[in-house]
Amino acid sequence: MENKRKMKKTVRYIPAKTNLSDPINTGTKKLRVAAYCRVSTKEEEQLNSYEVQRKYYTEKINNEPEWELVGIFADKGITGTSVKKRDKFLQMIRMCKRNKIDLILTKSISRFARNTVDCLHYVRLLKELNVDVFFEEQGLHSIQNGSEFYITIYGSIAQSESENISANVRWGKEQSARKGNVSFHYKNFLGYRKGEDGQPEIDPDQAEIVKEIYHRFLMGDSLNKIAKYLTEKNIPTPAGKEIWQTSTIKSILKNERYKGDALLNKTYVVDCLSKKTKINCGERPQYYVEDNHPAIIDRATFGRVQEELARRSGKQKVKRVGTKTENGKYSSKYALTELLICGESGTPYRRCTWNIRGKQKIVWRCINRLDFGKKYCKNSPSMEESSLQNAIMNAIVKMAKQNADVLEVLKINIGMGIGTSNCGERNRLNLQIEIEKIESEFNSILCQITDDIQDRETNEMKLEKLIAQKRKLEKQLEECQEHEEKQERTNSRLEEISNTLSRLQYQPIEFNDQIVRQILEKVVVESKQRIRIVFVGGYEVIQEV
Template sequence: MSTNNKEQINSYEAQKVYYTQKIEENPDWELAGIFADKGLSGTSLKKRDNFNKMIAACKRGRIDTILTKSLSRFARNTVDCLETVRMLRARGIGVIFEKENINTLTESNEFLITLFSGFAQAESESLSGNIARGKMMSMQAGNVPFQYKKLLGYREGEDGKPEIDPEEAKTVRRIYRRYLDGCSLSQIQRELEADHVPTARGIQRWSYQVIHNILTNERYIGDALLGKTYVLDCISKEVRKNNGERPQYYVENNHPAIIPREWFQRVKEEMTRRASKRKVMQRHGKTELGKYSAKYALSELLVCGECGTPYKRCTWARNGKKRIVWRCVSRLEFGTKYCHSSPTLDEEKLHQAILEALNEFAQADSEVKEDMLNFTRLVWAGQEADGTSLISLKQRLGDITAEQALLLDRVLENMNDPDLNAQLKALMDEKQAVQEQIQAMEQEAAQSENRMSRMAELREWMAKLGVNTEYNDEQVRMAVERITVVDIETIHIKFRYPGLEIDKKLN
């Protein structure tokens, strides 16, 4: 038990003893009850259960006078205090504040009540401000709090520091892996619930928001962003998201990581890609191209060679027989107005052609696959920065900032000097250019880490790739970047590896 909790309990017990003695000292009083809440600030009535029970007893006529040691024990919110006192006085019930020597049934005492309750509220606001400053100093020092009951994958170690919970960490990695495999949040939710996987709170019911929070929580890469939310004030206790109103602090490598940084970055990129899918005109509202679909891989990959519009899976029913086909969305919505000759493709033939292409790739010699991997690595390496040192750029930025400060002092002394103003503008322009270079290089460094991660995945996937007898959406997502419908008999498959593109016939 903490020291604060002990003090709260001792204070609570002391209040009970105090009021019991007061009743004994006044034999003409009849005790209706002792109402005290443990360890609450008194700035809000919502969670003061015993206080609310006392008010309810007053409304039922069980209490005619309330004795309280001081006004701050009654309420530390001026509005709540006055409203409660007025309500009780309207019912003929008085409140006696011993320390302040106030009886609320005397009308002249309302000013004093307002005054003293204002003091009590100000005291709470001061304490709240001290606590907020203490938390801010703690964040500045890099102290990271952990709520283990709400954070899947971690538990408190013997040394008091966070350590990885192996079983829960498997669930976290599974969620990231499935999302990068192309699954939607709803698919991941169904899989977890079907396998009876528990959440951090131990329940087996998942929500989209919980899964989304796991996918966007920097704690899983060993970092911590402090100051995500803040309490507006000690009276309303409203918690708001910090959108720049208060300082935030980012602590790197604070605890063991469950997932690689590359996975975290790729999830962010994939979320952005899914959210930024453009919408097209819709005539009947039957289809929505701006919404990511994880149900079928071809919904993301298959496009019309004539108009560039994605294809959509449809069910045809003729003569009592159902047939699954894929059709150009533009043709579905607008007929031949924009797309004149896009063919309708039978799903079974389409799957067979893609499967054959994957199997041809799987049967390639190991040397051919290694050459493809090396070529991919060289292409990606060609996208790296031009060799400019990030350290030298940051050093130059520091020099510019120092020069800018000195030059600004001279400009302030000679506001009308055109040469000084021109030098200051040139320096500010250079500073902005250097800042943009630094930002671009930091983004490129993150992308480079992603490429290394993808190369490792490609190598692992190629090693496991075998000849399949059935079409598999996950295999297609992993290997294929785009499939273009050339005509009713031909599709053009572009793999995720630079330079690997083939045409396949639909038999």
């Protein structure tokens, strides 16, 4: 067997084409370079910084003979914790994906992104595209070996800074709210403007629109009807748009600022990364500032509107044929849709049109009887609209002639509904004084706390006792204020009823939906010939049809 000659191995060194310790080198071809810069706010000082950065990078790249300027990508007044709203940043990434950029210059990792996850994601993406990112402050190239470790550390520090800034801002807002400092966004707020002293003042023209909205709502108009009315009148919305939405009307009706108060911290930002805003349902403390600015709507009217909003949203649920839910729906077209009730089943009546021998006849029928026949309601009668309306107006006019007596009965009934209370201006003031005394004593004990364990335990027990006393007094004060507001709303409603009845004493009037809504609570159909009319406050009369 022939011996094989022993082969000698040879190893030839082939140097890398790119020096990873430097930016990517494309050889004779010029390096395509872009720069990214960002400022945090739109304030003048920061905008100057933004222009300085643009000028700096333009000169820096143009002064390098082997570099070719692709573009300066800059975002103004945009958060660094998320890239979603940074349009120029995303445009730069798209150009990298199209192989238009070799190197990106940026001041620091915190300018590139304050979110560690986003920072690493885009650095890795660009690395796969063979695009280098050079962070000047850190002197770091993203394509260097081990660069990701340092980017993670610096990115975490930048994110932590954002979180600290966010926490400081939240603390500052909390302290401002504690002091009752209220900020107004006049641009999208109807009814107020900034006064010469910097405080909100009433805009007379806009205030009339607000009053009109409240008045029409209490007169029975639906949110949709009010929105349609304002749109047809070519009245611009708070945001300056032509078409009103029901959500805007509802927001105006529910906003406590129209009665001169302000609720602070209605919403809050979940975290500095997502920037998601949530409605504050008790997760964060809130502060209610009373009599902060001039009121457009008096407290009694505002309270009645809140009661009416609650009444409409809590309408009786009735399952109807062809519907999946039992949600009640408010109707502003006919007052009796809200008021007419079947005496047998307690179900609302519905307005129907009958065609008899070519002639139309308007009647009201029990919804249960209409949809399910005699299954749930065997004896409810159909009521002719004209006869029903005449009977109701006859009862109202009769009551108008007994104006004083009716009001006295209504006062008694409503007073029973409100209940008795020891609240009065003097008692409310005494409660406030007691609360202030407890707070003063509480702060005094805090200053006296020492390191002695026995003294500390004694003082802690005193503090707990004071806290319990304060909570009890605050609850009494809150109940007192609620009672006073309810009494004020009652007096306002009684005055309105009195004025309505006074007008009806001397002039016959046809059926009027607004008047019926103002003074009637419900109309119960007892039989074909008889209805039971319940006035606001619970006063009842039987009326023949």
